[in-house]
Amino acid sequence: MRQLAGPLALHAGFFSAGYGLLATFGVLRDATLARWAAVGGLAYVCGVIGVVSVTIVLLVAGVPLTMEGTGVVIAMLAAPLVVVLLRARPALRPPPRPSGAEAWIAVSLVGAFALVFLFGLPSVGLRPLDGFDAWNLWARKANLLFWDGELPSALFRGEPYARVHSDYPYLLPTYEALHLRSLGRFDPRAFHLPLWLLLGAFVWAAGLLASRVTRPAVWAPLVTGAAILSIPGLLTAYADVPLAYLLALAALSAGLWIERRMPADLAVAATLLAGCAAMKNEGLVGAAVIVVGCWGAGDGPPPP
Numbered sequence: 131m132r133q134l135a136g137p138l139a140l141h142a143g144f145f146s147a148g149y150g151l152l153a154t155f156g157v158l159r160d161a162t163l164a165r166w167a168a169v170g171g172l173a174y175v176c177g178v179i180g181v182v183s184v185t186i187v188l189l190v191a192g193v194p195l196t197m198e199g200t201g202v203v204i205a206m207l208a209a210p211l212v213v214v215l216l217r218a219r220p221a222l223r224p225p226p227r228p229s230g231a232e233a234w235i236a237v238s239l240v241g242a243f244a245l246v247f248l249f250g251l252p253s254v255g256l257r258p259l260d261g262f263d264a265w266n267l268w269a270r271k272a273n274l275l276f277w278d279g280e281l282p283s284a285l286f287r288g289e290p291y292a293r294v295h296s297d298y299p300y301l302l303p304t305y306e307a308l309h310l311r312s313l314g315r316f317d318p319r320a321f322h323l324p325l326w327l328l329l330g331a332f333v334w335a336a337g338l339l340a341s342r343v344t345r346p347a348v349w350a351p352l353v354t355g356a357a358i359l360s361i362p363g364l365l366t367a368y369a370d371v372p373l374a375y376l377l378a379l380a381a382l383s384a385g386l387w388i389e390r391r392m393p394a395d396l397a398v399a400a401t402l403l404a405g406c407a408a409m410k411n412e413g414l415v416g417a418a419v420i421v422v423g424c425w426g427a428g429d430g431p432p433p434p
Contacts, residue, residue, distance in 0.1 A: 136312035140200070141327060145170065147207035148177025153214040155397035171334020172398065174327070175379060179405035180207050182304045186408070189304075194279040197311055236346035240337060243354040247330045250361075254322040257365055264367035267295050269321055271303035276310045301408035302369045321367050329364055332375040333357045339382040343389060373409045376402055377416045384424050 149166075152158050152173055158166060184203045189195060259265055271294070274282035281300075309324045310316055333353055340349035356378075364371040383399035386392070403420060406413035 133313055133315070136197075136314055137309060137323070140197075140308060140312035141174075141324075143201065143204040143208075144177035144181060145174050146177070146211060147181050147204045148173030148175065150208035150211040151176045151180050151401065152394075152398070153210040156394045157398065158211075158214055168338050169335075171331040171336075172338060172379070174331040175335055175376070175405070176398065176401050177204075177207070178305060178328075179301070179376075179401055179408070182301050182308070183404065183408060185304055185308070186300050189275075189281040189300075192280075195275055195304075195307065195311070196279060197308075200308060232346040236337075236341075236350035239350040239354045240333070243333055243357060246358065247326075247333075250326060251323075254326045254365070255317075255319045257319065257322055259318040259321050259367055261366045261368060264321070265318075266293070267298060268302050268367065268369060269306065269318065270294055271300065272306035272310065272321070273316065275303060275307035276316050298369075298411060299408045299413070301405065302372065302410075322365060325364055325367060325372060328372050328375060329357060329361070332379065335379055336375075336382065339379065339386060342386060343382075369410045373406060373413045373416070376406045376409060376413065377420070380406055380417065381420055384420050388424060 149158070149169075152169060157169060157172075181200065181203050184207070185195065185200060188199065188203075193199065259269055271282060274284070305324055306321055310320055313320055336353045337349065340353060360371050360374065380399055380402035383395055383402055387395035387399055399420075403417040406417040
């Protein structure tokens with residue numbers, strides 16, 4: 131029972147923390163329930179970044195990793211959600227029905243991806259963690275966090291950890307360690323499930339962001355096609371593909387801010403850029419490129 135209830139509670143917590151952050155940013159003000167459902171993928175990604183980032187800060191401060199402590203972090207980040215719910219009380223309106231050939235194309239492609247995602251859920255845990263870098267650079271750190279619950283300072287001191295890249299950020303290992311702790315056991319096959327959830331959240335969030343600036347016949351094939359093509363790389367359990375997801379979402383959010391000059395878009399983009407920097411060293415470079423690209427573009431007046 132723990133092996134099912136624990137992960138469900140943790141990942142539901144990521145959703146609630148992400149919704150709390152989006153509520154703080156003003157994304158959910160006066161929204162319908164259909165709107166709340168539409169931003170679910172973005173909420174999950176922001177929730178993972180927020181909860182794990184706070185957890186890493188606490189680890190640096192000497193606070194051990196525990197599920198109880200994670201629950202407190204989730205509750206703090208989700209608190210603004212309660213305030214918004216009490217004030218706004220989202221209206222129960224049916225979502226708009228697809229109209230036109232383009233909309234039905236988008237629905238069909240996203241539906242087909244959803245089937246791939248759901249059928250993959252039971253099987254991703256059967257895949258062994260057989261990539262050297264996947265184990266040495268990421269899972270090994272998650273292993274130490276799982277058993278000790280403290281920032282693995284041994285990684286910063288010579289052999290036998292001289293080649294594990296202790297300079298790499300800890301967002302992915304901490305995310306994996308939290309999943310393993312919620313599971314209640316250390317299982318190398320369990321590393322793939324949280325990554326698979328990021329895949330689903332990426333399509334969910336990218337579809338929402340891209341639909342604001344382009345037509346369904348453009349964003350639906352691009353988003354679902356990119357997700358399907360990324361699956362072999364994702365199942366290596368390296369950080370590169372999750373980083374690519376975050377960079378894509380950050381670029382979309384930053385582009386929306388340039389297009390609309392809404393503070394909520396900027397706040398979402400900043401959160402995603404922080405996630406990029408915390409995922410891998412290359413993510414900091416990618417985040418810097420996006421920031422520099424937006425620097426001049428954000429100086430002009432908002433579009434009419």
